[in-house]
Each structure stands twice: as C-alpha cells, then as structure tokens.
Amino acid sequence: MTQAYPLHWPDGLPRTERKAASQFRTSLSAALKNVKGALESFGRDSGKPVSNIVLSSNVGGLDLEPPRDTGVAAWFTWEGEQRCIAVDRYPKPEDNLQAIFHILEARRTEIRHGGLHIVRQTFKGFTALPAPEHWTQALGVSPHATAEEVNAAYRRHARAAHPDQGGSGDQMARLNAARDAAIRQIGGPHGV
Known part of the structure; x- marks a missing residue:
C-alpha cells in the first residue's frame, strides 16, 4: 500500500540527478490544493472518477528542515488502474507538486482538444508498477535512523536473509537495495 510519508517513488522511474531552477512561486499548501x-x-472532465489519491513525499513529521529528497509522487486510481505522476526535478517539494499540477492540467487540455482516447495513450506511461518497499x-528502522542504525539493522536482517543461512539471493538483493537507498538519502558510510 502506498503511503504519503515517507516518499514512495515508482519502480523503474529514474531519479533526477541535477535539479533545475524553478519559476513557480506557489506555497506548499497552495500546491497541494x-x-x-x-x-x-x-x-470530472474524463467522466472517470479518480480515487485512492496519495500524495507521497518526504515532507512530514516535526522536522523543520526541508527534506534531502524533495521528490513528490502523486498516486491515484483511474479507469481501474493505479497511476503515478512523480516529479523530482526541482529543489523544493512545493515546486515538484506544482509541476504535477501542470502535468494534470495538460491532460485536461488533451481531453478537451483530442478526446479521451488521446489521454488514454498518454496515461500508458503513467501506469504505475507497485511502489518498491521503502x-x-x-530494514525495520525509523525514517530518522542514523547510518549506524541502518547498518546495524542491515547486519541483523542479513544473518537470516543470506543464502548461506537459509535465505535467498532475492532476500539479500532486497536488503542491499534498502541499505543503499537509506545511505543515499541520509548520507553516511556503508558499513557492514
């Protein structure tokens, strides 16, 4: 199940490495709205209701500092399929949200001028694979875990997940991916 916090990025969608400057001047609350x-x-425009809306990001908790990962993913169901529009192009979450707004407005323009069949073609690219496990x-740790806590959790789980200990290569790959994602997000050394 996709959650609003922490960010669930769609599987297979590459991340933006170099952020672009944004011209948006929209507050976070206005961008959400x-x-x-x-x-x-x-x-309403498509005649096909949108449901199960989840706006997923790393904006949450009581942190006063902006998140390191400013990406935003809008997950929703349309025509019976889960869709996701995810943007991490800009250095602020509100700007990434506003970009999603403009992408949706472009789909509304497609409905008005090209019809529903055009939007269905466009939305093939937004069909969401299940969100990867965060x-x-x-690792069974808090989103505010330190690199040391991440590495300790990794070692604890690796004892059971390793193929030599009755686990599997898939289980170890899952743990390795989780540890790598954690270290990328929070920073710190890979310690094993």
Whole structure:
C-alpha cells in the first residue's frame, strides 16, 4: 500500500540527478490544493472518477528542515488502474507538486482538444508498477535512523536473509537495495 510519508517513488522511474531552477512561486499548501483540485477536475472532465489519491513525499513529521529528497509522487486510481505522476526535478517539494499540477492540467487540455482516447495513450506511461518497499520497512528502522542504525539493522536482517543461512539471493538483493537507498538519502558510510 502506498503511503504519503515517507516518499514512495515508482519502480523503474529514474531519479533526477541535477535539479533545475524553478519559476513557480506557489506555497506548499497552495500546491497541494492545486494538485488535489486538478485530480478531481480531471476525473470530472474524463467522466472517470479518480480515487485512492496519495500524495507521497518526504515532507512530514516535526522536522523543520526541508527534506534531502524533495521528490513528490502523486498516486491515484483511474479507469481501474493505479497511476503515478512523480516529479523530482526541482529543489523544493512545493515546486515538484506544482509541476504535477501542470502535468494534470495538460491532460485536461488533451481531453478537451483530442478526446479521451488521446489521454488514454498518454496515461500508458503513467501506469504505475507497485511502489518498491521503502528502506524503512525493509530494514525495520525509523525514517530518522542514523547510518549506524541502518547498518546495524542491515547486519541483523542479513544473518537470516543470506543464502548461506537459509535465505535467498532475492532476500539479500532486497536488503542491499534498502541499505543503499537509506545511505543515499541520509548520507553516511556503508558499513557492514
């Protein structure tokens, strides 16, 4: 199940390495309102309601500092399929949300000028594969875990997951991916 926090990025969608400057001047609350409104309007315009909306990001908790990973993923169901529009192009979550708003508005324009069949073609690229398991879940740690806590959890789980200990290569690959994602997000050394 996709959660709003922490960020669940769609599997197979590459991440932006170099952020672009944004011209948006929209606050986080206004950008949230814009995206929710655009999803509702898109459902009305298409005659196919949008449901199960989850706006997933690393904005959450009581942290006063902006998150290191500013990506945002809008997960929703349309025409019986889970879809995801994910943007991490900009250095602020509100700008990435506003970009999602503009992407949705473009789909509404396609409906008006090209019809529903055009939007269905466009949305083939937004069909979402299940969100990958977040590193916090795979390792059983808090989103605020330190690199030391991540590495300790990795070692603890690796004892059972390793093929030599009755686990499998898939289980170890899952743990390795979770540890790598955690270290990329929070920073720190890979210690084993």
